[in-house]
Amino acid sequence: MSSIREHRIYPNRYQDSVALMALSAALAELPGIQAASVVMGTGTNLDNLREAGLGEVDAGPGDLVVAVMGDEPATVRALELADERLSEQPSSRGAGGEVAAPPLRSLRQAVEENPAHNLALISVPGPYAAAEALKALRLGLNVMVFSDNVPLDQEIEIKRFAEERDLLVMGPDCGTAIVNGLPLGFANVVRRGRIGVVGASGTGMQEITSRIHQLGEGVSQALGTGGHDLSAEVGAISMLRGLRALAADDGTDVIVLLSKPPAETVAKAVVEEARALDVPVVICFLGADPAAFGGDTPGVRFAATLAGAADAAVALVRGADRPAESPAEAYEQVCFAPGQRDLRGVFSGGTFCYEAQLLARAEGIRAASNTPVAGNTMPADVAVSTGHTLLDLGDDVFTRGRPHPMIDPAPRDERLLAEAVDPATAVVLFDVVLGYGAADDPVSGLLEAIEQARAVREGPAPAFVAHVCGTDDDPQDRSAVVARLREAGVLVAENNAQAAVIAARMTP
Amino acid sequence: MWSEHLDVVNVGLAGFGDDLRAAGGSVTTLDWRPPAGGDPDAALALARLVGHPEVERANQVAFERYLSAQPVLTDVVPAKEAITEMAGERLILHSGPPIAWERMAGPVRGAIAGAIVFEGWAQTPGQAAELAASGAISFAPAHHYGAVGPMAGVISPSMPVWVVRDATSGRLAYSNFNEGLGKVLRFGANGPDVLDRLRWIGGELAGALRPAVRRLEGLELKPLIGQALHMGDEVHNRNAAATGLLLKRLLPALIATEPDNAVLRRAAEFITGNDHFFLNVSMAACKAMLDAAAGVPHSSMVTAMARNGVNFGIRVSGTGDRWFQAPANPVDGLFFPGYSVDDAAPDLGDSAITETAGLGGFAMAASPAIVKFVGGTPADATAHSRRMREITIGTNPVFTLPALDFGASAAGIDVRAVADTGLQPVINTGIAHKEAGVGQIGAGVTTAPLPCFTQAVVALADGLGLAGAAA
Structure with a gap:
């Protein structure tokens, strides 16, 4: 189709050149249009039109010129559109429309907008986490750093800075906290009460606070320190600070401290600090020998398990010296086939895997684990189990590039299926973690895996032993979860320690 | 803390904020992105500067000096008289950060070649x-x-310059004369007509304006700019009102000097024919205000933003004469007929000194027409001006914006806030053709590149011994 040039002149019609340029651009975008220009008819502009190939136009500086080039229907459409736009009334939206406040991007903006902010919850990628924490502290906020992979020197920098400013740092790598009754990160819905917890393990704190709730007591504060706090380098800055803060808190009558085995000098300093307080303290250093720290005294009790720590704290807050013996979960010994001899654990909570290994060792079971306790070994291949094996599926080796199994249980369910169909497996031990942050439905996939294993496997299925960490007030409702598991033939113990002992004893 | 109501800023996973809210907590979830352009070391250096008392104190001083500057138009003289280093020297000044001839952009080379002939x-x-x-x-x-x-x-050396004096500090600032639109030296044109016009400006026009300006005995520029903001200018890309206001003051003084009638007619025609005539005066006023704020140790306030056609550069009060540079960002704009983004030179010129002083893009709410360059609405113009408050130390009460309920324009860019939020200063700008001499081919909106601000943050941290891995 041949191309033609058309123009229209609007005499004595002034429009701002910017508005005209926008119109020019709109016309030029029409299909079939090769060039378009809407200008005031000044000498320079008319020269420009000529140079752009839009032809000779005879107009004065006060006249508005629309010039287009293209195929014929297109030029007609373009002139119509131009006429429409030039006679349009301004839309009311542009002038008076409400402009939404832009979202806040920085901590400084948030604090300037609302000076009442008093805590920053940081879960950005590890390389940036310390910087955000430092900003929060400099702006006068307490901090919880959920992020992991924070360089140790940066952890020390932020913790020392917080000391100077009399502020609290929880983490890095702090998964759980409950402050003033509110859940931070992964936390369960527990009633408020008079037991304070300071812990270096997220799932460990979830187990202790949930059990306190299950036993009818409540939690004043649960402060996480992060997994590296009790290293020799960091020196328990956060745990010592949390301990002192809770000791000074009128709402806290008993304190529980929790850690995997700390560096020895650090542990001693923590115990020494605890002994100097007026408030009774229960200490659970998983896998450490209390005798190394002087054993029980009236002010300081040692507990060997997470559940034991909760039990001791509940007893103390009720004025009893010792917890009542809790009845062990009854179980029936299962008949296994001759080759069925292995205990296989698939955990989403790292501390549950750790505690189960310790208790299984005490029952005489040496297991392989990707996070082995003293006396256990790394598996030759983490992807395939042989012999007794207890795996932490939340460990980096399994979670690279995918969500933690507490958030997305599917990979754990798959591994559970693989273990359950292995003819060598006698007992499958697992945990289910509930609460804020955890999967909305952590059970359905598990039950499918169990059902599938029973269908596929020839000969007797393995025994399934589990514990559910959480409370009836959690969004997932612990009672309902336990009921579904039991209905599927899973032996559900009261707590992780009990589940581990039962599973170990069932293993032939 | 235990007795307080917990009020959380959630930085990272939005789900944690939702959970807190569901549990009855107060929470603000940030629209977070990696700060300092995603460089973890710079992010940490930045964090160490947030709320740093030395920086805060220095910024108070620098910002106060900027606010209390009183730019006054006092004179018109040849550059070599104003800048004595130019006298008898073959020295030519250009826009932006330093650059060697070999690396200069086409329009800059063209302009320099024209100046050499001139x-x-x-x-x-x-x-x-x-x-x-x-x-x-x-x-x-x-x-x-x-x-x-x-x-x-x-x-x-022979070109005339406006002389603007900061009455508070006595410091002087200068700018050249605006030649109008079309084929002009500042876009790299250097033909005989361009040079003839320059000779006329340097001779007849400057000769007529010098006694007129002197006769005014100091024309206060801040009130004039403030008034222009209420008349639809942002005094960077739109100077129609300000040019009129300047002419209103100049013309009686000019007539009072009893110039030759033909001279008067040519001068009046030239000034009234160029809506950007005031731009260079505006720029000198901004330069005077910002130089007043320069050189305060540890201050993170930006005192210059400028482009040389290759790089964008900024200077910061607390880091002396250093330039922090990065390639200029592209311009989001509209083009004159026959031109497209392929013809555009990279962003160019010292005129971003207006944004540095809280005008131009920062005052876009005053000039809704400007935002049409990017197909926006007056609401977008207002949003630009509001957003710039997030990256400045304060606001300038002399520059008020009707569309913001006469709120003050954001001023005193803080490199920390830019690096922290990733909000880049918005700049209104003309677009030059990449080849010398073609001239202006469009106009639009651009931003100052983030790496300049990140580099400045690291330099400031270094100056306080806070840069390295462990501080």
Whole structure:
């Protein structure tokens, strides 16, 4: 189709050149249009039109010129559109429309907008986490750093800075906290009460606070320190600070401290600090020998398990010296086939895997684990189990590039299926973690895996032993979860320690 | 803390904020992105500067100096009289950070070649370019001599400059004369008509304006700019009102000097024919205000933003004469008929000194028409001006914006806030053709590149011994 040039002149019609340029651009975008220009008819502009190939136009500086080039229907459409736009009334939206406040991007903006902010919850990628924490502290906020992979020197920098400013740092790598009754990160819905917890393990704190709730007591504060706090380098800055803060808190009558085995000098300093307080303290250093720290005294009790720590704290807050013996979960010994001899654990909570290994060792079971306790070994291949094996599926080796199994249980369910169909497996031990942050439905996939294993496997299925960490007030409702598991033939113990002992004893 | 109501800022996973809210907590979830352009070391250096008492104190001082500056138009003189380093020297000033002849953009080379011919150091632009390449001419940023110029920003010894004096500090700032639109030196044009116009500006026009300006005995520029903001200018890309206001003051003084009638007619025609005539005066006023704020140790306030056609550069009060540079960002704009983004030179000129002083893009709410360059609405213009408050130390109560309920314009860019939020200062700008001499081909909106601000943050941290891995 041949191309033609058309123009229209609007005499004595002034429009701002910017508005005209926008119109020019709109016309030029029409299909079939090769060039378009809407200008005031000044000498320079008319020269420009000529140079752009839009032809000779005879107009004065006060006249508005629309010039287009293209195929014929297109030029007609373009002139119509131009006429429409030039006679349009301004839309009311542009002038008076409400402009939404832009979202806040920085901590400084948030604090300037609302000076009442008093805590920053940081879960950005590890390389940036310390910087955000430092900003929060400099702006006068307490901090919880959920992020992991924070360089140790940066952890020390932020913790020392917080000391100077009399502020609290929880983490890095702090998964759980409950402050003033509110859940931070992964936390369960527990009633408020008079037991304070300071812990270096997220799932460990979830187990202790949930059990306190299950036993009818409540939690004043649960402060996480992060997994590296009790290293020799960091020196328990956060745990010592949390301990002192809770000791000074009128709402806290008993304190529980929790850690995997700390560096020895650090542990001693923590115990020494605890002994100097007026408030009774229960200490659970998983896998450490209390005798190394002087054993029980009236002010300081040692507990060997997470559940034991909760039990001791509940007893103390009720004025009893010792917890009542809790009845062990009854179980029936299962008949296994001759080759069925292995205990296989698939955990989403790292501390549950750790505690189960310790208790299984005490029952005489040496297991392989990707996070082995003293006396256990790394598996030759983490992807395939042989012999007794207890795996932490939340460990980096399994979670690279995918969500933690507490958030997305599917990979754990798959591994559970693989273990359950292995003819060598006698007992499958697992945990289910509930609460804020955890999967909305952590059970359905598990039950499918169990059902599938029973269908596929020839000969007797393995025994399934589990514990559910959480409370009836959690969004997932612990009672309902336990009921579904039991209905599927899973032996559900009261707590992780009990589940581990039962599973170990069932293993032939 | 235990007795307080917990009020959380959630930085990272949005789900944690939702859970807190579901549990009855108060929470603000940030629209977080990696700060400092995603460089973890710079992010940490930045964190160490947030709320740092020395920086805060220094910024108070620098910002107060900026606010209390009183730019006054006092004189028109040849550059070599204002800048004595130029007298008898083959020194040519250009816009933006320092750059060697070999790396200069087309329009800047064209303008320099024109200036060399204008000075009589060569006969033709071609010979001028050879002379420039031979090393016989010295080049320096205008900023290094208290001067600023739009686009190529070329100032040679014989060109006339506006003299603006900060009445508070006594410091002087300069800018060249605006030649109008079309084929002009600042876009790299250097033909005979361009040079003839420059000779007329330097001779007849400057000769007429000098006694007129002196007769005014100091024209206060801040009130004039403030008034122009209420008349639809943002005094960077739109100077129609300000040019009129300047003329209103100049014309009676000019007439009172009883010039030849033909001279008066040509001067009046030239000034009234150029809506950007005030731009260069505005720029000198901004330069005076910002130089007042320069040189306060540890201050993170930006005192200059300028482009040389290759790089964008900024200077910061607390880091002395250093430039922090990065390639200029593209311009989001509209083009004159026959031109497209492929013809555009990278962003160019010292005129971003207006944004640095809280005008231009920062005052876009005053000039809704400008936002049409990017197809926006007046609401978008207002949003630009509001957003700039997030990255400034304060606001300038002399520059108020009707569309913000006469709220003050954001001023005193804090490099920390830019690096922290990733909100880049918004700049209104003309677009030059990449080839010398074609001239302006469009206009639009651009931003100052983030790496400049991140580099400045690291330098400030270094100055306080806070840069390295462990501080």
